[in-house]
Amino acid sequence: MFNPVSWLLFQESEAAQRSWLGLTPSTDVYLTLAYIVAAACFIIGIRRLSSPKTARNGNRVAAVGMAVAVVATFFSSSIQNILFILVGIAIGSAIGFFLARSVQMTEMPQMVALFNAMGGGAAALTSTVEFLEIINRGSTPDLDVAISTVLGVLIGAMSFSGSIIAIAKLYGWISSAPITYGGQQIVNAVLALGAVGLGVWLIIAPNQLALIGLIALAAVLGVLLVLPIGGADMPVVISLLNSFTGMAAAFTGFVLSNPVLIIAGALVGASGMLLTVLMGRAMNRSVTNVIFGAFGSAGVDVGGGASAAGKSVRELGVDDAATLMAYANQVVVVPGYGMAVARAQNAVRELADILQSKGVTVKYAIHPVAGRMPGHMNVLLAEADVPYNQLFEMEDINPEFSRTDVALIIGANDVVNPAARNDPKSPIYGMPILDVDKAQNVIVMKRSMRSGFAGIENELFYEDRTSMLFGDAKDMAEALVASVKQL
Amino acid sequence: MIASLAVLANTAVAQAAERTGMPVEEKLGLFFGSITIFILAVFLGIELISKVPTTLHTPLMSGTNAIHGIVLVGAMVVAGLANQDLLVTVLAFVAVIFAAGNVVGGFVVTDRMLQMFKSKRPDAGGKK
Numbered sequence: 001m002f003n004p005v006s007w008l009l010f011q012e013s014e015a016a017q018r019s020w021l022g023l024t025p026s027t028d029v030y031l032t033l034a035y036i037v038a039a040a041c042f043i044i045g046i047r048r049l050s051s052p053k054t055a056r057n058g059n060r061v062a063a064v065g066m067a068v069a070v071v072a073t074f075f076s077s078s079i080q081n082i083l084f085i086l087v088g089i090a091i092g093s094a095i096g097f098f099l100a101r102s103v104q105m106t107e108m109p110q111m112v113a114l115f116n117a118m119g120g121g122a123a124a125l126t127s128t129v130e131f132l133e134i135i136n137r138g139s140t141p142d143l144d145v146a147i148s149t150v151l152g153v154l155i156g157a158m159s160f161s162g163s164i165i166a167i168a169k170l171y172g173w174i175s176s177a178p179i180t181y182g183g184q185q186i187v188n189a190v191l192a193l194g195a196v197g198l199g200v201w202l203i204i205a206p207n208q209l210a211l212i213g214l215i216a217l218a219a220v221l222g223v224l225l226v227l228p229i230g231g232a233d234m235p236v237v238i239s240l241l242n243s244f245t246g247m248a249a250a251f252t253g254f255v256l257s258n259p260v261l262i263i264a265g266a267l268v269g270a271s272g273m274l275l276t277v278l279m280g281r282a283m284n285r286s287v288t289n290v291i292f293g294a295f296g297s298a299g300v301d302v303g304g305g306a307s308a309a310g311k312s313v314r315e316l317g318v319d320d321a322a323t324l325m326a327y328a329n330q331v332v333v334v335p336g337y338g339m340a341v342a343r344a345q346n347a348v349r350e351l352a353d354i355l356q357s358k359g360v361t362v363k364y365a366i367h368p369v370a371g372r373m374p375g376h377m378n379v380l381l382a383e384a385d386v387p388y389n390q391l392f393e394m395e396d397i398n399p400e401f402s403r404t405d406v407a408l409i410i411g412a413n414d415v416v417n418p419a420a421r422n423d424p425k426s427p428i429y430g431m432p433i434l435d436v437d438k439a440q441n442v443i444v445m446k447r448s449m450r451s452g453f454a455g456i457e458n459e460l461f462y463e464d465r466t467s468m469l470f471g472d473a474k475d476m477a478e479a480l481v482a483s484v485k486q487l
Numbered sequence: 488m489i490a491s492l493a494v495l496a497n498t499a500v501a502q503a504a505e506r507t508g509m510p511v512e513e514k515l516g517l518f519f520g521s522i523t524i525f526i527l528a529v530f531l532g533i534e535l536i537s538k539v540p541t542t543l544h545t546p547l548m549s550g551t552n553a554i555h556g557i558v559l560v561g562a563m564v565v566a567g568l569a570n571q572d573l574l575v576t577v578l579a580f581v582a583v584i585f586a587a588g589n590v591v592g593g594f595v596v597t598d599r600m601l602q603m604f605k606s607k608r609p610d611a612g613g614k615k
Contacts, residue, residue, distance in 0.1 A: 042554050043531060049550045050539035056601035059550050063594040066557065070590075073560045079567030088566065088580050089559070092587025099588075100595035108600070112549050115556075115593045122586035123558045129565040129579045136572055144518055242552050249558040250528075254521055256561050262521055263528045264557035270532030272551055279544060368541045375545040382603035393541065 034072030035260035041065025042264050046271060069260050092118075105380055106340045109373050110170045113238045116245050117163035123248035124156030124215065127255050131211060141206055148254035150199040153211070154218045156248035159241045161222035166234050166241065169226070176231025184228060191221050225291065232414065233290045235373040236279050240287065243272025282368035282432075313449070316467035318476065321443050322483035328405035330361040332397065334434055335381065337371050338411015338446065339473050345384030347477035348410060352390070354484050364390050365397040365407075365434050367415035398435045407439035411446065411473050417458045428456060442466040445476050546600045553593025559586035 042065050048058025070089075074082060096115065103111045131149045134141045141149065168174045195217045202210040229237055246268025253261025280287050325331050331352075339348060352362040364386065370377040381391060392400070401407060409416055412434075419426040420433045436442055442465050449461070460466055469476055539547055566579035 038557075042557075043535065045554070046532070046535045046547075046551060049547050050536045050543060052540065052543060052604060055543055055546055055550075055604065056598065059546070059553075059594060059597045059601055062550060062554055063598075066554070066559075066590055066594070069557060069560050070563070073563050076564075076567075078564060081567060084580070085563050085566050085583055088583030089563075089587040092584035092589075093591040095584070096588035096590065096592025097595055100592040100599065103596065105600075108545065108549070108596070111592070111596055112545075112552050115549075115552055115589045115596070118585040118592075119552070119555045119558060119589035122562050122582045122589060123555075125578050125582035125585070126558060126561040126565050129575050129582065132572070132575050132578075133565065133568060136575070239548050242548055242555070246551065246555045249555045249561070250525060252558055252561045254525075256564055257517060257521065258561055258564070259521070259524060261557055261561050262525050264554050266525050266528035267532040267535070268551045268555040270529040271536045272532075272548070274533050274536055275539070275544065275548060275551070278539070282541060282544075373545045373548070375542045378542045379545060379600050379603055388604075 028076070031072050031076045032259065034068050035258075038065040038069035038072075038260050039263040041068065042267055046267060105383055106337075106371075107170075108376060108379070109235055109238055110167045112242070112373075113163045113166045113170070113234075116238065116242050117160050117167070120156045120159030120163060120241070120245040120248055122156075123245060123252045124153045124160060124218075127152035127156065127248075127252045128211060128215065130252075130255050131206070132208065135206055135208065143203065145255050146203045146206060148251045149211075150202055150214065152248050152251035152255060153214055154195060154199065155244050155251065157215050157218035158222035158225070159244040159248060161219040162226045162241050162244075163222075163238070165223050165226040166238055169231050170234055174227075176234075178230045179227045184224075188221070188224055191217060191224065195221060229291065235369070235376075236276055236287065236290045238373075239272060239276040239279055240291075243269050243276055246270075246272050279369075279373075313461050314464075314467045316443065316469050318469070318479045319483050321467075321469055322480050322487065324441055324443070325355055325360065325406050325408065325480070326358055326484050326487045328360055330363070330400070330404045331355060331406045331408060332363050332365050332400065332404045332436075332439065334365045334367075334407060334409045334412050334416060334436055335370065335377055336410060336412025336415065338413075340371060340377075340380045340411070342411065342473035344410065344473035344477045345380055345386070347474050347481065349381075349384050349386050351477050351481050351484065352386070354481055358484070358487075362390060363392050363397060363400070365394070365436075366391055367394055367412070367434055368432075370412060370415055394432060394434060401435045401438040404439040406441045406443060407436040409436060409442065409444045409446075410477070413446075413458055414456065416460055417456060418460055419456065419458070422459075426456060436460070437463060437465070440465065443469055445469045445471070445473055447472060542604075546597055546604075549593060549597040549600060553590060553597055556586055556590030556593055559583065559590050562586045 041061050045058045045062025045065060048054035048061060050058075073079065074085075079085065096118075099111065099114070127149045131141060131145075134145070165174070169176045195214060198210050198214040198217060201207075202214060226237060246265050248265070250262050250265025250269055253259070253265055276287055280290060333348060333352065335345075335348065339345065355362050364381060366377050366381075371380060378391060382388070414428055414431075416434050416436045417426075417428060418433070418437055420428045420431040423429055437460055442460065442463070444461060444466060446468060448470065461468060536547060562579065562582035562585075566583050
């Protein structure tokens, strides 16, 4: 029977016996109480984070919980070299703060991936250090500690290296296209078996060599698992790795018998896993499909669907486009990552304002995975002061397109590709899309005819109702503003 | 699954009791206490976010990302043990730096994201 009170006391008596920890019972009880407060803050924080009204507050509640846990740990008597730790925290905090303040909103996925890499690395290192400490003392780790170490190191190191590859793909340092080679699955399987073997060795006969081998293998596995995944799926991968890091933190908690690590890690691991599934669902992809599936396998004809051959696109001048929109009843703007990259949000909002002043109803259609992450586009538009009540989610805006005079697509591609509806061979087949082709006119603002992030041809561009407005999204939006003003 | 868990627990308990002289019940209580809170926290984590709007997926991912920075507490504990071994000291120091970066960066970047939502919401209706 689990009794919380006696569990509190266990901490005490265990600590008293493990004298190397140097804990005294009194401080340890306060420490455990502080950890319970911190855990409660994390639970309330995550709850509040999942509702728009309370989200910001939720994040702060979680931050307070973190502060409580960290400060309380300083007062624990097991901490001997406080200055050493303070210096480490100062360096890490400064790096984290600087990056978080300076990052562009368009680079958000990379940022989350980087912090995730740091967390995963920290979890793996912490388990490693504790294990080495035990070995260096000349004693043998308990079975539960050994197993937790293996899991914490394995998952943490995979999360670390996988996140680094995700960052490299998002920045384009390495090709965002799926990287595949023959026998890939076999290589991965062999490496995974090797990791399991090393893990078992480590558990049976704890030794430094097996630990180092396990870290190296796990890191290589992380790299190899993310390399074959296409750039478009990176958000789902980052979310999955985020969940992994949570689990790694929980296993580190088992290694150290630390309840707050177990609770917070398990919370993040579980909620992160569910979030990953939800994100996948928004793209009509299962998580297994993302990791092992369609985009990744070399067998899929990525060019599938409409082919450009023999078809031509219709180009449109800025003034014609401006006229079309100024005399429309309803214009729906479909923003995509291209708009964000060109930093055209403000110009687009200005265009919407001026159209509204001429009596045109302007709405924004937000695809769940527009941008690079679910909800990313909402963040970007909010940054540009676009009123929240003009933003419409996919289910709400799709019935509107048949009543829409102009659908203005700015730097979006895959989320408006009819192949997702029509072409079972297409890699994005089945993904819910915005039904822009039902609008009277479709204006596509785009830099060139290059294909989107998924690397697929878009037949929408060749349809009769579609006209192309080639150029930089920001320049074009500003030109449209000037032109509409003249009318 | 349960059987293997029981075997695992028994072995662990026997080992620990042998080595530390700790009463078997205590080690057992500690081990199952940890397992219990782990499993409860897993279920809680799933329940907590089952009804989250798509809009909040990115901030939620970023926020939970900051929370797993709790590993900082673990890093502090291992770094706090006075140690002569250079390798272990360096690894622990790096762990503290990484975890602190995870915590501070994660919360700050999430706040930045959510700040944009919040400031727009109340006056969204009134402005236009």
